[in-house]
Amino acid sequence: MHLNITDKFYKNIRGVAFSLIGLLVILFFYLAYVQIIQEDFLANHPLNHRALELAAKTQHGTIVDLHGEKLAVSIPDGSGGFKRKYPYGPITGHVVGYDSAKYGKTGIESTYSGDLTGLNNPLRHLGPITSIWKNQPGNNVGLTIDARLQETAYKALGTKRGAIVAISPRTGAILAMVSKPSFDPNSIDQSWDTVSQAADSPLLNRSVQGLYPPGSTLKVMIAEAVLAEKIADRNRIFNCNGALKIGPDYILTESNHQAHGKINLEEALAVSCNITFGTLSLELGRNRMEKTFERYGFNRPLGNDLQELSSRLPDFSRLSDGELAQTGIGQGSLLVTPIRMAMLASSFANQGIMMQPYLVNQVTAPDGTVVKRFTPKKWLQPSSPQLADIIKQMMITVVNAGTGSGTRLSGISVAGKTGTAENPHGASHAWFIGFAPADDPQIAIAVIVENGGSGGETAAPIARQIFAQALR
Amino acid sequence: MGLYKMMDDSLQLQERGLLLIASLIVITGVLAVSLATNSLDSKILALLGCLIACWLSIHLILRHSSHRNGDPFFLPLAVMLIGIGLTMVLRLKPALFLYQSIWVIAGLFCFLFSVFFFRHLEQLSQYKYLCGMIGIVLLLIAIIFGVDIGGHRSWVILGPVRFQPSEFAKIFIILFLAAYLTERHELLTSATKHYGPLVLPHPRFIAPLLAIWGLAMVMFVVQRDLGSALLYFGITIIMVYIASGRLTYVLLGIILFFIGSFACYKLYAHVQVRVDIWLNPWADPNGKAYQIVQSLFALGSGGILGSGLTYGFPQMIPEVHTDFIFAAIGEELGFAGSSAVLISYILIIYRAFKAALETINPFSILVAAGLAVSFALQIFLIIGGVTKFFPLTGITLPFVSYGGSSMVANFILLGMLFAISEERPKHAP
Numbered sequence: 001m002h003l004n005i006t007d008k009f010y011k012n013i014r015g016v017a018f019s020l021i022g023l024l025v026i027l028f029f030y031l032a033y034v035q036i037i038q039e040d041f042l043a044n045h046p047l048n049h050r051a052l053e054l055a056a057k058t059q060h061g062t063i064v065d066l067h068g069e070k071l072a073v074s075i076p077d078g079s080g081g082f083k084r085k086y087p088y089g090p091i092t093g094h095v096v097g098y099d100s101a102k103y104g105k106t107g108i109e110s111t112y113s114g115d116l117t118g119l120n121n122p123l124r125h126l127g128p129i130t131s132i133w134k135n136q137p138g139n140n141v142g143l144t145i146d147a148r149l150q151e152t153a154y155k156a157l158g159t160k161r162g163a164i165v166a167i168s169p170r171t172g173a174i175l176a177m178v179s180k181p182s183f184d185p186n187s188i189d190q191s192w193d194t195v196s197q198a199a200d201s202p203l204l205n206r207s208v209q210g211l212y213p214p215g216s217t218l219k220v221m222i223a224e225a226v227l228a229e230k231i232a233d234r235n236r237i238f239n240c241n242g243a244l245k246i247g248p249d250y251i252l253t254e255s256n257h258q259a260h261g262k263i264n265l266e267e268a269l270a271v272s273c274n275i276t277f278g279t280l281s282l283e284l285g286r287n288r289m290e291k292t293f294e295r296y297g298f299n300r301p302l303g304n305d306l307q308e309l310s311s312r313l314p315d316f317s318r319l320s321d322g323e324l325a326q327t328g329i330g331q332g333s334l335l336v337t338p339i340r341m342a343m344l345a346s347s348f349a350n351q352g353i354m355m356q357p358y359l360v361n362q363v364t365a366p367d368g369t370v371v372k373r374f375t376p377k378k379w380l381q382p383s384s385p386q387l388a389d390i391i392k393q394m395m396i397t398v399v400n401a402g403t404g405s406g407t408r409l410s411g412i413s414v415a416g417k418t419g420t421a422e423n424p425h426g427a428s429h430a431w432f433i434g435f436a437p438a439d440d441p442q443i444a445i446a447v448i449v450e451n452g453g454s455g456g457e458t459a460a461p462i463a464r465q466i467f468a469q470a471l472r
Numbered sequence: 473m474g475l476y477k478m479m480d481d482s483l484q485l486q487e488r489g490l491l492l493i494a495s496l497i498v499i500t501g502v503l504a505v506s507l508a509t510n511s512l513d514s515k516i517l518a519l520l521g522c523l524i525a526c527w528l529s530i531h532l533i534l535r536h537s538s539h540r541n542g543d544p545f546f547l548p549l550a551v552m553l554i555g556i557g558l559t560m561v562l563r564l565k566p567a568l569f570l571y572q573s574i575w576v577i578a579g580l581f582c583f584l585f586s587v588f589f590f591r592h593l594e595q596l597s598q599y600k601y602l603c604g605m606i607g608i609v610l611l612l613i614a615i616i617f618g619v620d621i622g623g624h625r626s627w628v629i630l631g632p633v634r635f636q637p638s639e640f641a642k643i644f645i646i647l648f649l650a651a652y653l654t655e656r657h658e659l660l661t662s663a664t665k666h667y668g669p670l671v672l673p674h675p676r677f678i679a680p681l682l683a684i685w686g687l688a689m690v691m692f693v694v695q696r697d698l699g700s701a702l703l704y705f706g707i708t709i710i711m712v713y714i715a716s717g718r719l720t721y722v723l724l725g726i727i728l729f730f731i732g733s734f735a736c737y738k739l740y741a742h743v744q745v746r747v748d749i750w751l752n753p754w755a756d757p758n759g760k761a762y763q764i765v766q767s768l769f770a771l772g773s774g775g776i777l778g779s780g781l782t783y784g785f786p787q788m789i790p791e792v793h794t795d796f797i798f799a800a801i802g803e804e805l806g807f808a809g810s811s812a813v814l815i816s817y818i819l820i821i822y823r824a825f826k827a828a829l830e831t832i833n834p835f836s837i838l839v840a841a842g843l844a845v846s847f848a849l850q851i852f853l854i855i856g857g858v859t860k861f862f863p864l865t866g867i868t869l870p871f872v873s874y875g876g877s878s879m880v881a882n883f884i885l886l887g888m889l890f891a892i893s894e895e896r897p898k899h900a901p
Contacts (some may be wrong), residue, residue, distance in 0.1 A: 006837060009714060009838065009841070012714040013828050013837070016710055017825035017844070020848040021822060024817070027814065027852060031814060031859055034860075035771050035776065039775045042768055042773065043775065047769070
């Protein structure tokens with residue numbers, strides 16, 4: 001009898017044991033699925049803050065300028081972690097960016113975060129073994145920025161709002177990129193409320209994200225277009241009587257209400273004649289105007305880590321004659337960023353070739369080995385070397401005998417174009433684009449001073465200081 | 473006689489060898505954490521020495537008493553799990569390391585006591601109703617006087633002492649069920665009534681089953697403790713099945729549980745929340761599903777080899793040192809560590825079922841099987857919960873989670889299993 005009971009119990013227990021242990025074996029495979037198959041999904045999930053925390057524990061790489069000058073360094077914060085320090089403070093605020101646990105990252109700190117923190121190391125999957133090199137700092141990032149030039153540009157803008165972009169025309173390397181007002185990335189956590197809510201938007205990087213009407217600086221592109229389309233040659237004479245009636249109810253005028261009389265294209269550019277360029281824009285027409293903007297890449301994103309805001313181009317097919325003429329003198333609904341205008345100037349400095357603008361020269365490991373190196377890349381060729389040279393000559397005349405006289409430097413020939421862009425928000429924006437030395441261009445520049453008034457009076461002298469520093 | 477002696481010696485050597493390996497795991501773990509945090513503390517090392525001395529002396533005492541036939545795997549497996557638990561407690565909450573060590577020592581002594589006490593297990597079956605009463609009273613105490621600590625209303629506070637009665641109630645309920653079922657198993661099997669196509673036993677005999685089902689439902693609703701409810705109910709139906717061999721009971725039990733759970737789901741918002749979180753944690757990852765989502769992040773970030781002790785971020789999971797300690801193991805020791813823990817539990821459960829199958833006393837068989845079932849269900853509920861395999865229930869991870877009640881209760885349970893394994897015939901391998 002006893003044996004009977006126990007045998008029955010044994011049989012039932014075996015069944016239960018198989019089922020329960022089977023259930024736990026299924027759980028074992030499920031655990032393997034979560035930890036092995038789903039590993040990447042879970043480890044890289046945006047809500048998983050482990051990467052951020054890990055980054056806070058490692059010493060980030062240093063960001064240096066063209067000459068090795070330190071722009072961002074990690075220093076111990078005294079409690080096992082590291083704190084970011086920016087020796088140039090607000091001067092490099094927008095380019096280098098900030099790195100805040102609370103407010104995230106911007107600029108190079110954000111776009112090169114993986115390199116700087118060392119978290120994009122492919123050996124991450126080796127588990128505890130990685131702690132052998134975990135205490136190593138992240139990779140260093142070398143910028144194309146020249147800190148001294150950056151400082152000059154920052155100081156040259158003074159207390160005015162605006163932006164300056166300086167690039168090397170032959171390579172596309174960005175030498176200086178300043179936006180004002182700026183902020184101090186060293187104290188971003190403390191000053192966040194003030195800085196993020198200020199009416200003059202100090203956090204906005206105006207050089208790549210500020211949208212402005214280009215004003216008369218655009219006339220260099222229109223001049224190139226009319227020559228390329230053979231609408232006019234250098235000898236054609238225009239007659240400016242101070243006003244141009246377009247259609248039944250629109251009259252285009254000169255900004256200072258003076259008549260320029262009989263002038264050729266070069267003279268029209270030098271004095272920035274609206275009547276001449278309005279007339280030429282009408283002759284160019286909507287289609288060819290649109291094609292010109294496309295040729296110079298205004299409709300094409302730069303597609304790298306500059307975080308540029310794209311230009312606002314008008315819907316060309318729907319432009320009235322008056323609006324078409326306005327577009328040709330850089331007014332109307334057209335809005336562009338300062339970096340685009342610096343690139344426009346650089347194309348005439350570089351035989352009609354626009355290089356891809358870039359900010360990072362190289363990424364190096366802590367031991368100095370180069371991890372990534374960036375080489376100059378041709379982006380577009382909007383113009384021919386011959387035409388670019390003609391426009392360059394005209395731009396030299398602008399500086400030597402026209403509105404750009406404020407940039408004249410002794411012994412160095414400068415090419416440029418000023419602009420005074422009317423806008424609905426108050427006084428005109430002052431523009432200057434150009435390059436120097438004209439015979440061997442080292443630097444191309446765009447300067448904009450918001451509500452700064454006349455480009456020749458406000459922006460040109462600022463450009464002069466930067467040329468002087470760059471060509472010393 | 474000489475042959476038995478030799479076999480006893482081989483069991484002794486086996487247990488000693490395994491204990492030494494387990495001790496090595498503890499030493500390595502504690503040293504790794506101490507060295508990584510630069511806090512090598514002589515007090516911790518002294519405590520560690522004390523702990524190792526404790527389990528080695530228990531091993532010697534047990535192997536030199538009159539019974540020498542106990543399963544040599546139980547103690548080393550428990551010690552290994554304790555080692556991983558202590559390492560994780562030291563890493564997560566260093567301040568609790570001392571307390572946890574004290575609980576381990578207390579647990580080891582309870583284990584020894586339990587082994588000696590339950591060598592006369594058969595006598596206990598006479599007091600089955602007392603056991604049943606104690607079990608139910610302990611559960612009722614928790615239901616009525618339960619205080620919410622860390623999200624569970626299963627704590628009872630008596631002056632300076634805080635404990636979880638449900639951890640201990642388990643043992644008494646299993647003893648009661650085993651005694652009741654050995655006595656009545658024939659009636660459960662044969663005395664039946666026909667309800668249409670269903671063949672059920674006489675209501676008198678399923679009364680205890682219904683009573684425990686009712687108790688489980690009350691725990692579920694009042695204490696919001698789905699885990700304990702499932703655990704007790706599961707133990708009951710499976711033990712009834714073992715005694716009767718009738719799947720009808722299991723089916724009936726599952727149907728009853730689903731009816732009850734469905735009613736609770738419809739009636740109570742907190743039950744709905746639990747289930748909804750389980751079905752789709754990504755709908756509210758920063759709110760209600762925060763804990764489970766953080767647990768999954770920890771497991772996933774650990775990957776195969778883990779981040780290494782102290783190099784992960786398990787503190788991002790709330791209550792990580794108790795209910796979610798498994799996720800912390802998964803993060804810092806990887807799948808390698810978490811699967812080692814799961815396999816250790818599976819081995820303990822396997823040996824527990826083996827003890828049930830090797831003993832000959834029907835009451836002991838049912839006790840051992842009941843303990844094995846309770847252990848298996850508990851492991852499934854907690855590990856299934858933190859990995860989102862099953863809805864999350866607040867149950868501790870035996871021998872690993874921080875906490876005194878759980879530690880002591882599980883050591884008593886292990887002691888019972890050890891005592892039962894000593895009953896096996898001498899010739900059993």
